[in-house]
Amino acid sequence: MSELDRVIHEPARLTILALLSSVKEADFLYLLRETGLTRGNLSTHLMRLEEAGYVEIEKTFRGKIPLTLVRLSAEGKAAFHGYRKSMKDLLAPSKMRRVPVYIPT
């Protein structure tokens, strides 16, 4: 059985990566609304993903308003697709092991 990426396997981080995989880039507010996490929690998960090299975070301004942009890195894309593939492989019916069960009569 291939090892699952523990960084991605955490539900909150998986949700963040799934959201980012369907957009080019998104800001902190969008991720906050869509994930339902608290600001602190989201920041922590984003930091963890940035440390793993899966997301790129850019702090910029739109007019006078600060904007934190987050996008999936190439490494993040590969890791996310790899994770999905291993989950699919893991859950595929042909890969399910048939365990003989003894039923006493």
Place this chain on the structure above:
Amino acid sequence: MEPRVDIDDVKRNAQRHWMEDGLSEILVGLLFIIIGGGLLLKLALPRWLTLDLLSSALTAAGALGLSWGFKKLKERITLPRSGYVVLPEPTRTRRMLTFGSVAVLGLASALGLLTHVVVVPVVAAVFAMCFLWGGVQYKQTSMLWEAFLTLLFAVVSTRFTSLSGVAGVLALMVMIGTSMAILGAVRLRGFLKANPRPQETEA
């Protein structure tokens, strides 16, 4: 072991987010009105080159102005309330498919093959199918309403008006556009109520 995250549903959120404020519905609706109405006007006017050029230029300017206004409204209304998102550019396959369909339609139209096919019920059915697909795919109730209204307009148009062929289809476009713009405006009102600007929330 499997985290309870529906990845496919989460991935569809970006498209839902793009539509939740109703602005895109208003934009498409107004585009339908401008293009359908402009072409209807062109059919009604005498066939002078100057008038033809003028109405085409006005239609194109209206469409361009609308998409510019749409971007500005998105920046002012949606982004401060529900966040900033950039959708990915369409894939090469999708671009090729769009280009291919436009090319086929253009060729068929140039060869005069469309005059027999362009009938209100067929066009209405195509539109209704598109709305139905969008409504189910992105869980948008308003798109299901659009599908229903499109079929209703087609029935009204064929049974109670004398419009048929290209003129009938253009009139149908105007009707669909009007209903889309209205449904979009209702949705925008709901969005603004549910999502006050951040500083308004803090105050």
